Amino acid sequence: MLTCTGNPLRYILLLLLLIPAAARAQKGETAVDTTRHVFYLDEEGWDSGGKHIRGLLGVLGPHWGFGYDSLLNRISRWRRSPYVTIDSLGASVQNRGIWQLTITSPLPQIKYRRTVFIHARTHPGEVQAFHVADAIIDFLTSENDFARVLRDRTVFYIVPMYNPDGVELDAPRENAHGVDLERGWDKVPMEPEVATLKRRFAELMASPAPIEIALNMHSAYLCKRYFVYHEASGTSPDYAAREQRFITGVHSYFADGIEPWPFNRTWDSVAPTHFPESWWWFNHGADVMALTYEDMNCETAGMYDSTGYAILRGIGDYLRLPASVVDAGELGPQGLLLHQNYPNPFSGSTTIRYAVARPTHVLLRVFNQLGEDMGKVVDEYQGSGEYEVRWNGAEHPSGVYIYRIETGDGVESRWLTLRK
Ligand SMILES: [Zn+2]
Structure with a gap:
């Protein structure tokens, strides 16, 4: 408590405490409360001036080193795999394709496969999200024994570049209308990219093999690899237990690379409505394990193969698939x-x-x-x-x-x- 006692020493101490704070405010540097930021999806270390991300653009080159043309080149390579089918789900604002890979065994007699959906690069500046998806595609199309298990027993739908316009426009987070698609799931009118993905999700959910796992791939400036965990208070105790099981499973395959589930916790009251995961929660509850994964958006990013492998092993365990094909x-x-x-x-x-x-x-x-x-x-x-x-x-x-x-x-x- 401050009381005026007439002792000049008190005023000197008070001034010493106040001056640095005032100087900080004048320079316009608002202190970043990292503990608070941990609770907001995609906000990790994000500065509104786009300083960090613009710097990254300078380091990685146009389109953060992987543009739409690069994607089209990669698609022509993926297309040669006997396990891959490529389709366009719809078009972006500027009429670029929103491409989807379907990866599974080419055996038409298999009727009951489990379904996993992965979409990446909602935020164009988070190119590492693409590299993780790319590593997953590489593994799924390989002749590895576990890749065969996954192909025989699941269908993977992967959209490696959900926001191609933003990538081409060097927008850090937005589409061609300047809308952040991650936070645009309850916006009216709906952005064409959001409408495309929502339509695809609804279509698969009405099919005999509905989606059981939906992963939304990002990367964050926290420079850590982690899943965004939704608290039981914003979802349900059953769902939270499943999330923990899923994240712990993935973590166990890359324990020194991917953080355990308590690292990033959100939705401590009711779930907000504007994220894809919210759409999943409000429409399908605990039926779909819908999670955002954040890779490292920093200079030390890498080890995408280890990350992709851990995610796939975690998926296999969550779906209780066998670990290898029987000879x-x-x-x-x-x-x-x-x-x-x-x-x-x-x-x-x-x-x-x-x-x-x-x-x-x-x-x-x-x-x-x-x-x-x-x-x-x-x-x-x-x-x-x-x-x-x-x-x-x-x-x-x-x-x-x-x-x-x-x-x-x-x-x-x-x-x-x-x-x-
Ligand atoms: Zn993001």
């Missing part, structure tokens, strides 16, 4: 392997493991000794890999049962013993 040679002529259940005998439930060498319809059923069907344990189209399912004997009397697997390639069965 067809190991599984005999039927391309099928049914393991003994464990524990066995058992009292409550037991685990049944099996493997299939190629994508096929799998029907796994349990029968009693009279041949009566006790119900389906699995009835779906599955990619090649090893699987593990639980069978619960709680509703059935003690006894010996038969479990039988049928695929497009063959049939196998084994005995199990329920002892209560």
Whole structure:
């Protein structure tokens, strides 16, 4: 508390405290409260004069080193992969294509694949977001064993340059109308880029294979790699737990490169309405893991391959995909392997493991000794890999049962013993 006591020393101390603050204010340097900025999407270290980003343009060259022409060149290379299909989803304000890659195995008989959507470079100055998406595309189109698992069991839709006009205009964050598309999801009239992506999301969500994971790729001046985590208070406890599971999964594959989930937390009350993730939350709730990823927007950025790989492994774990394709040679002529259940005998439930060498319809059923069907344990189209399912004997009397697997390639069965 300040009281005038007549002691001149107090005034001198007070002046010493006040002068530096006044000098700062005159120079127009408002102190950046980094703790506050952590809570705002895409605002990390952003200075309204665009000083940092303009400096980066000077270092990286026009269009931050990767313009629309570079994208078209890259598309002609991607197009040569047998796993890639390229489509234009719509056009930007200045009529540039909003290109989408579809990456999956070219096997038309696979009906039930999981769906992942990734879009990058909403903010043109965040070119690192493109490089991460590019690394993901490189891996997905490679002959790596895990890439095969992903292609067999998922469809990846990737839009590597969502804001091509902004890229061409050297705009740090905006489209050709000067609108920040990241914050334009509730704007009327809607920008054509936003309308295009919203339409595509709605189309896929109404399809038999709706999007389960939607990643929105950015990069931030904090010079860290992290996901923007939405608090349970702005979403739901169930969703927050899933977010933690997803982010922790990715982090575990690049622990010294990607920050753990508590690093960046937002939506501590109700979710705002203008972000893509808000659109996901208000329209599809916990059904879709919709997250912004921020790469490093600074001189030490890099290691895009490690980042892309970690994100893909995290996606695989989140969707509970097997880690590798089973070698067809190991599984005999039927391309099928049914393991003994464990524990066995058992009292409550037991685990049944099996493997299939190629994508096929799998029907796994349990029968009693009279041949009566006790119900389906699995009835779906599955990619090649090893699987593990639980069978619960709680509703059935003690006894010996038969479990039988049928695929497009063959049939196998084994005995199990329920002892209560
Ligand atoms: Zn951004």
